[in-house]
Amino acid sequence: MTAETLLSLRGLTVRFRLPHGETVAVDGIDLDLAAGEVLGIVGESGSGKSQVLYSLMGLLAANGRAGGQALFEGVDLLSLSRRQLDTLRGQHISMIFQDPMTSLNxxxxxxxxxxxxxxxxxxxxxxxxxxxxxxxxxxxxxxxxxxxxxxxxxxxxxxxxxxxxxxxxxxTRPKLLLADEPTTALDVTIQAQVLDLMAELARETGTAIILVTHDLGVVARLCGRVAVLYGGRVMEEAGAQALFSTPAHPYTRGLLDAMPRLEQALTPRLGTIPGTPRSGGGDVIGCPFAPRCTERIARCTTERPAFLERSHLGGTRSAACHLIPEVAE
Amino acid sequence: MLRFVGKRLWNGSLTLFALVTLTFFVMRLAPGGPFSRNRKISPEVQANIEAAFHLDEPIWQQFGRFVWGLLHLDLGPSTRFRDYSVGDIIASGLPYSLTIGAWAVLLAAFVGIALGIAGAMRRNGFTDYAAGTVGVIGIAIPIFVIGPVLQVIFAVKLQWLPVGSWNDGWRSLVLPVVVLALPNIAYISRLTRASMIETMRENYVRTAVAKGIGPTRTLMGHTLEGALIPVIAYLGPATAAIITGSILIETIFALPGIGRHFVDAALNRDYPLVMGITLLYGALLILFNIVTDLIRAWIDPRLRNAH
Known part of the structure; x- marks a missing residue:
C-alpha cells in the first residue's frame, strides 16, 4: 500500500443469510484506489458490484455480512461501529444512488x-x-x-x-465518492451531462470516485482504471485504455463484443455471451465464469484462478484466469 | 388553504344532509314508533300524543319540519325523555364522553406510536415482542372483559381507584380512559410498526443513513414523517368515534355520557334523539377527516397542490 492509497480492499466478501442457506454476493475482492483516482466497476446485474459499495457504507441489508478488509486511509471500515462509521460516511465518504426519483426525502x-x-x-x-x-x-x-x-x-x-x-x-468535499449506477435511471440525453458534471466537480475537490455501472461507454468516458466483476469476483482489472484495446480475460472480451460500436454499425449482430448470468448461490470451487466460458479447460471448474498481476500484458493489469500466463512466455 | 377548507366544509355539509335524510326515512321505515308500546292506551290518547309530536303529519311534512328546525339549530324535543330537548340531552352527556374520549385518543396515540416505533427499531427484540403481546391482548379481549377485570384489581382489591361514577376527579377518569384506549393502543402500535418497517426500506431513508447523520436524526427527520401518514389517516375517523362515547365504557363505569343514548334512542324509536346523535357523529367524522387531510398536506407537500 503506497502512501497515497486512499482505499484498499483485501479479500472483501459480502454474504447474505437466506432461509435456505447462504448466498455469496461478493467473493473475495482485492482492489486499490489512489486519492483522486476514478475507478470503474463494471459487471452484469447480480455480479455484486453494488454490494461492494453498500458494504463500505454500512448499508447492507439486515441479513448481509461483510468480511475481509476495507481500509480507508488505513482504517478498516468493516470493523467500525455504526457511530464511528457515521463520522466518516456523509463527510469523507459520500454516495450517490441509482434512482434519484426515490432517493430524496x-x-x-x-x-x-x-x-x-x-x-x-x-x-x-x-x-x-x-x-x-x-x-x-x-x-x-x-x-x-x-x-x-x-x-x-x-x-x-x-x-x-x-x-x-x-x-x-x-x-463536504469528501475524499471518496461512491456512485452506484448514477445515470441508469436518467433520460439518455442527459446521462453524459450529469456524469461529466459529477466528474468535473470531483476533480475540483480532489475526490476519488468508484463508479459502478454496466455501461462500458460511461467507463470509457470517465474512468482511469476499470475492474470487471463477475460472480462476485474481479475477473480483470486494468487501465481503461488497455482494457478496451487489449482485453485479456475471456469474460472481458465477451463483454466488449456485446457492446455496440459506431464503426461496426453495419455488423448484423452484436456478440452475446452464452448462458445466463450467475446470481447468488453458494461458494464456487473454480472460476464463476467457467460454465459460460467458450475457452474453458478442465482446471477452470476445479481450481479457483488466482487474481494476479500480469504486467507483461502491458500497463498495470491484474486478472483471474487459468488461460492467461502468469509471466511472459 | 382557506379555499380548501371552505370547499371541504361545503362538501361536508352536503354529505351530512344526505346522511340525515337517509337516516330520517330509513328510521321511519322500520316497524314501530316512539309510542307503540305493549301497554294498552286508548286510541284517542295515542292520537293526541302523536299529534303533539307531529307524527300524524305526512312524512314529507315531518321531514320539512325537521329540516326547518335544523336550520334554526333546533333538534326538537325528545320523545322518550319528556321535557328535555335533544339539544339538552347532548349538551349534558357530551362533555363526559368528550373528556374521556379525548384523553383516550391522546393516550392511545402516544403509547401506540411509541410502541410501534420501538418495535420497528428493534425488530424481534424484547420490546417488539412485548408490544406485540399487548397488541394481541388489546385487540382480542373485549372491553367488557378488560373493564371489569381492571375494576376488580384496581378498585375492589387495591382500592386505588373508584369502581365507577364521576365523583372522584381525575381518579374517576383513569380506568375508563385506559380501557377505552387499550384496543386503540393495540391497533395503532401494529399500524405504526408496519408503516415504520416499510418506510425504513425507502431509498430516501437509505440516503439519510448514508449521510452519517446518526440514528436519532434519521428517525426524527426522515423516517417518522412518512411512517406516520397512515397512522394519522386512522386517527382522524377513530377520534370522531371515540369522543362520541362508548356504551360499553359508560355502562361498565356508570358514566353519564352520550354513548348509551346512541343505542337507547334507536331501541326506543326516539326519532329526534336519533337524528341529533347521527348528526353529531356525522359532523365530527367529517370535521376530523378535514383535520386529517390538513395534517397530511402539512406533512406531504405533494398533496398541497392537488387540492
Missing part, C-alpha cells in the same frame, strides 16, 4: 436535505449551511438556486434530482 425541502450533512458533520448553523447548499446547487447548475433550495423534490426533474444528489454528496 419527498417531505423535506431540497435545501434542508443538502444542508443537513454540513450541520451534523461540520457544526455549521442552519443558515450558514443553507447558504452553502445554495452555493452548491448553483455549482451543479440548478437555475435560480436560492429559490430552488426551498422547493420539494417532486418539483424537480429526474436529472435535476440527481444533480441535487451530487451537490449533497460533494458538499
Amino acid at each position: 419527498p417531505y423535506r425541502r431540497v435545501g434542508d436535505q443538502i444542508a443537513e450533512g454540513l450541520i451534523v458533520h461540520e457544526g455549521l448553523s442552519r443558515s450558514a449551511a443553507q447558504a452553502e447548499a445554495v452555493r452548491m446547487l448553483d455549482r451543479v447548475r440548478i437555475p435560480d438556486a436560492s429559490n430552488r433550495a426551498r422547493r420539494f423534490p417532486h418539483e424537480f426533474s429526474g436529472g435535476m434530482r440527481q444533480r441535487v444528489m451530487i451537490a449533497m454528496a460533494l458538499l
Whole structure:
C-alpha cells in the first residue's frame, strides 16, 4: 500500500443469510484506489458490484455480512461501529444512488436535505449551511438556486434530482465518492451531462470516485482504471485504455463484443455471451465464469484462478484466469 | 388553504344532509314508533300524543319540519325523555364522553406510536415482542372483559381507584380512559410498526443513513414523517368515534355520557334523539377527516397542490 492509497480492499466478501442457506454476493475482492483516482466497476446485474459499495457504507441489508478488509486511509471500515462509521460516511465518504426519483426525502425541502450533512458533520448553523447548499446547487447548475433550495423534490426533474444528489454528496468535499449506477435511471440525453458534471466537480475537490455501472461507454468516458466483476469476483482489472484495446480475460472480451460500436454499425449482430448470468448461490470451487466460458479447460471448474498481476500484458493489469500466463512466455 | 377548507366544509355539509335524510326515512321505515308500546292506551290518547309530536303529519311534512328546525339549530324535543330537548340531552352527556374520549385518543396515540416505533427499531427484540403481546391482548379481549377485570384489581382489591361514577376527579377518569384506549393502543402500535418497517426500506431513508447523520436524526427527520401518514389517516375517523362515547365504557363505569343514548334512542324509536346523535357523529367524522387531510398536506407537500 503506497502512501497515497486512499482505499484498499483485501479479500472483501459480502454474504447474505437466506432461509435456505447462504448466498455469496461478493467473493473475495482485492482492489486499490489512489486519492483522486476514478475507478470503474463494471459487471452484469447480480455480479455484486453494488454490494461492494453498500458494504463500505454500512448499508447492507439486515441479513448481509461483510468480511475481509476495507481500509480507508488505513482504517478498516468493516470493523467500525455504526457511530464511528457515521463520522466518516456523509463527510469523507459520500454516495450517490441509482434512482434519484426515490432517493430524496419527498417531505423535506431540497435545501434542508443538502444542508443537513454540513450541520451534523461540520457544526455549521442552519443558515450558514443553507447558504452553502445554495452555493452548491448553483455549482451543479440548478437555475435560480436560492429559490430552488426551498422547493420539494417532486418539483424537480429526474436529472435535476440527481444533480441535487451530487451537490449533497460533494458538499463536504469528501475524499471518496461512491456512485452506484448514477445515470441508469436518467433520460439518455442527459446521462453524459450529469456524469461529466459529477466528474468535473470531483476533480475540483480532489475526490476519488468508484463508479459502478454496466455501461462500458460511461467507463470509457470517465474512468482511469476499470475492474470487471463477475460472480462476485474481479475477473480483470486494468487501465481503461488497455482494457478496451487489449482485453485479456475471456469474460472481458465477451463483454466488449456485446457492446455496440459506431464503426461496426453495419455488423448484423452484436456478440452475446452464452448462458445466463450467475446470481447468488453458494461458494464456487473454480472460476464463476467457467460454465459460460467458450475457452474453458478442465482446471477452470476445479481450481479457483488466482487474481494476479500480469504486467507483461502491458500497463498495470491484474486478472483471474487459468488461460492467461502468469509471466511472459 | 382557506379555499380548501371552505370547499371541504361545503362538501361536508352536503354529505351530512344526505346522511340525515337517509337516516330520517330509513328510521321511519322500520316497524314501530316512539309510542307503540305493549301497554294498552286508548286510541284517542295515542292520537293526541302523536299529534303533539307531529307524527300524524305526512312524512314529507315531518321531514320539512325537521329540516326547518335544523336550520334554526333546533333538534326538537325528545320523545322518550319528556321535557328535555335533544339539544339538552347532548349538551349534558357530551362533555363526559368528550373528556374521556379525548384523553383516550391522546393516550392511545402516544403509547401506540411509541410502541410501534420501538418495535420497528428493534425488530424481534424484547420490546417488539412485548408490544406485540399487548397488541394481541388489546385487540382480542373485549372491553367488557378488560373493564371489569381492571375494576376488580384496581378498585375492589387495591382500592386505588373508584369502581365507577364521576365523583372522584381525575381518579374517576383513569380506568375508563385506559380501557377505552387499550384496543386503540393495540391497533395503532401494529399500524405504526408496519408503516415504520416499510418506510425504513425507502431509498430516501437509505440516503439519510448514508449521510452519517446518526440514528436519532434519521428517525426524527426522515423516517417518522412518512411512517406516520397512515397512522394519522386512522386517527382522524377513530377520534370522531371515540369522543362520541362508548356504551360499553359508560355502562361498565356508570358514566353519564352520550354513548348509551346512541343505542337507547334507536331501541326506543326516539326519532329526534336519533337524528341529533347521527348528526353529531356525522359532523365530527367529517370535521376530523378535514383535520386529517390538513395534517397530511402539512406533512406531504405533494398533496398541497392537488387540492
